[in-house]
Amino acid sequence: KNEVEQSPQNLTAQEGEFITINCSYSVGISALHWLQQHPGGGIVSLFMLSSGKKKHGRLIATINIQEKHSSLHITASHPRDSAVYICAVLTQGGSEKLVFGKGTKLTVNP
Amino acid sequence: NAGVMQNPRHLVRRRGQEARLRCSPMKGHSHVYWYRQLPEEGLKFMVYLQKENIIDESGMPKERFSAEFPKEGPSILRIQQVVRGDSAAYFCASSPNTGAPRYEQYFGPGTRLTVT
Numbered sequence: 001k002n003e004v005e006q007s008p009q010n011l012t013a014q015e016g017e018f019i020t021i022n023c024s025y026s027v028g029i030s031a032l033h034w035l036q037q038h039p040g041g042g043i044v045s046l047f048m049l050s051s052g053k054k055k056h057g058r059l060i061a062t063i064n065i066q067e068k069h070s071s072l073h074i075t076a077s078h079p080r081d082s083a084v085y086i087c088a089v090l091t092q093g094g095s096e097k098l099v100f101g102k103g104t105k106l107t108v109n110p
Numbered sequence: 111n112a113g114v115m116q117n118p119r120h121l122v123r124r125r126g127q128e129a130r131l132r133c134s135p136m137k138g139h140s141h142v143y144w145y146r147q148l149p150e151e152g153l154k155f156m157v158y159l160q161k162e163n164i165i166d167e168s169g170m171p172k173e174r175f176s177a178e179f180p181k182e183g184p185s186i187l188r189i190q191q192v193v194r195g196d197s198a199a200y201f202c203a204s205s206p207n208t209g210a211p212r213y214e215q216y217f218g219p220g221t222r223l224t225v226t
Binding site: 033035041042043044045048086088097098099100101102103 | 143145151152153154155158166168169199201203214215216217219220222
């Protein structure tokens with residue numbers, strides 16, 4: 001079993017819909033990252049959080065440390081949001097390495 | 111402030127050749143991480159370096175792969191005697207500090223290695 005699990009693997013939505021992507025992890029973490037990877041392949045860091053909730057524009061990320069779960073929400077989705085969204089955790093115990101989920105491929109149709 | 115730079119963006123090598131991938135971290139960042147993304151797979155950690163030190167290389171294949179981050183110049187990921195299975199996207203990330211609280215990692219655009 002992977003240390004970081006994402007769901008769904010693939011998600012298709014219509015423009016304007018509210019999107020939720022989930023991430024569960026099984027290890028102790030120092031922080032959790034949400035990343036975006038566009039078809040061109042570049043990776044952009046959207047959020048880093050260790051508690052609570054963060055908001056940036058139409059994107060909202062939440063984390064529940066007790067339940068080891070995080071969600072990424074996109075409000076009023078747009079075709080330009082189409083990308084792979086990746087959850088990654090920074091594990092506790094001194095290591096600085098990120099452990100990644102397999103990603104959620106989001107397609108937003110006009 | 112320029113972002114993390116990687117070059118080349120695309121690299122084609124024949125089996126048995128050497129591949130050298132370069133990463134220049136963001137200005138003021140002294141920590142570099144290399145990750146590999148195999149086709150249709152997720153990202154995997156390879157190595158974490160600070161200037162002149164390898165901190166964690168637990169994700170590096172035991173043979174043919176090496177990494178360095180010299181006092182001057184970019185970090186280099188070197189793959190000797192490449193094989194087709196090395197074809198992947200290699201991403202570098204940098205961060206300014208690694209004390210508590212943890213700092214965000216900033217990713218470069220990646221180098222896509224194709225071994226023919």
